[in-house]
Amino acid sequence: xxxxxxxxxxxxxxxxxxxxxxxxxxxxxxxxxxxxxxxxxxxxxxxxxxxxxxxxxxxxxxxxxxxxxxxxxxxxxxxxxxxxxxxxxxxxxxxxxxxxxxxxxxxxxxxxxxxxxxxxxxxxxxxxxxxxxxxxxxxxxxxxxxxxxxxxxxxxxxxxxxxxxxxxxxxxxxxxxxxxxxxxxxxxxxxxxxxxxxxxxxxxxxxxxxxxxxxxxxxxxxxxxxxxxxxxxxxxxxxxxxxxxxxxxxxxxxxxxxxxxxxxxxxxxxxxxxxxxxxxxxxxxxxxxxxx
Numbered sequence: 001x002x003x004x005x006x007x008x009x010x011x012x013x014x015x016x017x018x019x020x021x022x023x024x025x026x027x028x029x030x031x032x033x034x035x036x037x038x039x040x041x042x043x044x045x046x047x048x049x050x051x052x053x054x055x056x057x058x059x060x061x062x063x064x065x066x067x068x069x070x071x072x073x074x075x076x077x078x079x080x081x082x083x084x085x086x087x088x089x090x091x092x093x094x095x096x097x098x099x100x101x102x103x104x105x106x107x108x109x110x111x112x113x114x115x116x117x118x119x120x121x122x123x124x125x126x127x128x129x130x131x132x133x134x135x136x137x138x139x140x141x142x143x144x145x146x147x148x149x150x151x152x153x154x155x156x157x158x159x160x161x162x163x164x165x166x167x168x169x170x171x172x173x174x175x176x177x178x179x180x181x182x183x184x185x186x187x188x189x190x191x192x193x194x195x196x197x198x199x200x201x202x203x204x205x206x207x208x209x210x211x212x213x214x215x216x217x218x219x220x221x222x223x224x225x226x227x228x229x230x231x232x233x234x235x236x237x238x239x240x241x242x243x244x245x246x247x248x249x250x251x252x253x254x255x256x257x258x259x260x261x262x263x264x265x266x267x268x269x270x271x272x273x274x275x276x277x278x279x280x281x282x283x284x285x286x287x288x289x290x291x292x
Contacts, residue, residue: 002243003292004151005029005060009144011136018132020068022140026148028290029061037065045130049137056141057148058242059292064140068133080117085110148292156237159287162280163237166254167230169273169280173261174223176270219264222257229254244291251285 007026012019034053036046053062088110096103110116233250236243258281262274 001149002152002156002237003145003148004155004290005057005148005244005292006151006290007144007147009140009142009147011139011143013132013136013139014071015132015135016128017071018068018129019071020066020132020136022064022066022133022136024062024064024137024140024144026057026060026062026144029059032057032059032062034062034064037063039066039068042066042068042129042133044126045133048130048134052134052137053141056145057292059244064137066133066136068129068136078117081115085113085116088113088116152291155287155291159284160234160237162284163230163233166277166280167227169277170223170226170230173219173265173270173273173277176267176273177219177223219261222261222264226254226257226261229257242292244288247288247291248285251281251288254281 005026005028009024010022012021014020032054034050036049038046038049049064049066053064089105092105093103229250233247233254236246236250255278258274258277262271262278265271265274
């Protein structure tokens with residue numbers, strides 16, 4: 001079944017000393033366009049996240065926000081640069097002697113000097129981080145995919161109903177088509193009779209002109225193609241998966257055929273039907289803009 005390109009998903013995963021949250025939104029877009037908001041510290045995982053997204057969607061703008069924090073205890077290490085500390089001490093003592101001031105230095109004084117020591121966390125296990133973050137991504141994408149499928153079912157139902165209605169109206173156009181030539185023949189006969197008199201009307205010539213007009217005004221080919229497009233459209237909707245672009249192209253072809261019918265029809269009721277078909281096609285085109 002078809003899927004909508006709009007949807008929302010959210011997840012929270014806590015395991016292995018980490019807590020990860022993921023929020024994802026999907027909106028219409030011609031291509032797959034993922035945008036990921038993630039702490040700079042973990043940006044190296046962006047490509048893996050995008051690959052994970054591709055397992056769930058093929059088209060649409062995906063806006064994802066990810067947060068991950070440590071929840072377990074972490075060990076912080078202090079590293080002392082002994083050589084730098086000794087160098088500081090040496091030069092400070094020499095400076096004190098030159099200035100004739102007390103050379104007494106406390107250990108805390110040395111620790112306050114730049115880069116004598118620094119505090120660092122234990123190196124993180126990158127695969128462990130990804131196992132937590134990746135699970136949050138999968139859960140959020142699964143949630144969004146379910147919403148997209150549900151909305152897709154509603155879209156499919158509405159589109160199929162409109163497609164069937166268009167097929168009914170195309171059938172009506174087909175029934176009216178022969179009447180166009182007949183009406184033209186009657187109008188031509190009446191017009192000539194008004195101009196030259198009833199007795200001088202050349203019935204054979206009228207039939208010839210009516211036949212020429214009927215050939216020019218024939219919509220048989222357009223009706224056949226419209227019916228074929230309508231059938232194909234219904235098959236695409238039932239097929240599901242990523243069919244948005246195919247449907248968009250098919251609607252353009254249906255518009256082309258009905259516009260040709262409009263240019264040929266010289267009948268009030270047929271013109272009304274053509275306008276109605278165009279209105280329904282436009283509604284379908286709006287709907288398929290949201291199909292993946």
